[in-house]
Amino acid sequence: MSAGSTDMSIRPLTPAIGAVIEGVNLRHDLDKTTLDRIHQALVTHKVIFFPRQSISPEQQRSFALHFGELHIHPIMPSIKEAAGIIELAPTTDNPPGTDIWHTDVTFIKKPPMGAVLVAKVLPPCGGDTCWSSNIAAYNALSEPFRCFLDGLTALHDFKHAFKLEDAHGDEQKLSQATEKNPPVVHPVVRVHPVTGQKGLFVNRAFTSRIVELSKLESDTVLQYLFLHCTKPEFTVRWKWSVGDVAFWDNRSTQHYALNDYLPLGRIMHRAAILGDEPRGPVPA
Numbered sequence: 001m002s003a004g005s006t007d008m009s010i011r012p013l014t015p016a017i018g019a020v021i022e023g024v025n026l027r028h029d030l031d032k033t034t035l036d037r038i039h040q041a042l043v044t045h046k047v048i049f050f051p052r053q054s055i056s057p058e059q060q061r062s063f064a065l066h067f068g069e070l071h072i073h074p075i076m077p078s079i080k081e082a083a084g085i086i087e088l089a090p091t092t093d094n095p096p097g098t099d100i101w102h103t104d105v106t107f108i109k110k111p112p113m114g115a116v117l118v119a120k121v122l123p124p125c126g127g128d129t130c131w132s133s134n135i136a137a138y139n140a141l142s143e144p145f146r147c148f149l150d151g152l153t154a155l156h157d158f159k160h161a162f163k164l165e166d167a168h169g170d171e172q173k174l175s176q177a178t179e180k181n182p183p184v185v186h187p188v189v190r191v192h193p194v195t196g197q198k199g200l201f202v203n204r205a206f207t208s209r210i211v212e213l214s215k216l217e218s219d220t221v222l223q224y225l226f227l228h229c230t231k232p233e234f235t236v237r238w239k240w241s242v243g244d245v246a247f248w249d250n251r252s253t254q255h256y257a258l259n260d261y262l263p264l265g266r267i268m269h270r271a272a273i274l275g276d277e278p279r280g281p282v283p284a
């Protein structure tokens, strides 16, 4: 069945980031107009929420594939029902690694343009997720500081974030993944490929070093930027219900999954959609 976009409504949650989309059924095949409107809402609001959709892994995969190929994670296996969908199901013995502000998979040359996350099992309360707009964060900086950052590049490193426990103690898997994913360089300020807006493109999980600065300068500037990006004015916080779907623009945001529910269970399914190579404001 095909679903049109006539009933689709978009309700912004904050001026900087986040909107709720209703009147669209992600279980159906969506027509081009609807998909275009969803993509436009994604770029404008940076994270969009579709409440209580309850889509299957196959439907999640089909929806995500409208926007690009899915990323296959080097150490997090796909679920058996759908290649490219990973399950996040932390336990006390295997706590989540996502309670840190991060942009997904920036350790590759062409990081995901976005990701689609579905809530499968939730604790009675807790387990919210926060997103932050890197564009709002950039715009709030002073002009001289923005100019300084515009000319810089930074290393993003798989091994900065992933440790042995993330590979379930499998040393070989981790060392192979580390070898296959050497550090990559991205601009510190990214020009959004759709809107041309500038946004910060560094994150605490993967950005290890600003290339053009001394180690001390780099550490100091990065610590400031990591903190600055999480100013509440740039953020939105989502309280999940089972079946909710979040779709974020991974080119212009970071996110943080609150780890406040263990030992209770929380299961999420994520599809990360491959994107383009980040471009900076100053030609390389």
Ligand SMILES: O=C(O)CCC(=O)C(=O)O
Pocket: 088, 098, 104, 115, 117, 128, 129, 255, 256, 257, 268, 270
């Ligand atoms: O569990 C969540 O809410 C988000 C986890 C996360 O960082 C991700 O799916 O990329």
Ligand SMILES: [Fe+2]
Pocket: 098, 102, 103, 104, 255
């Ligand atoms: Fe993430």
